[in-house]
Amino acid sequence: MKMKPFQNLLKTWIAVGSMAAFMGGWVILGHSGKPVDTSTVSITFDNSTSPLAPLPTLAPLGATTSSSRNLQPLTQSQVPSTSFTQPRFRTRGS
DSSP states (O other), X not given: OTHHHHHHHHHHHHHHHHHHHHHHHHHHHHTSOOOOOTTTOOOXXXXXXXXXXXXXXXXXXXXXXXXXXXXXXXXXXXXXXXXXXXXXXXXXXX
């Protein structure tokens, strides 16, 4: 019998706390820094102090490597079957 006032107090406390957190988050995001306009920002690069090194390049891959010579084509019996069935998951709800 004494549970009803506690439940009402708990529901009210959760509602007030949720609204306070929402409003506090809204205020914090509203006062956050604004994006910088890129048309007004000027960036200068001084190449004399930090020259950029060229990026390394990879050697081209050959068409026939030692590992590809050992490959054999699969026969029909070795090809995995792609017509497997998965169990259906059903719920009793709508």
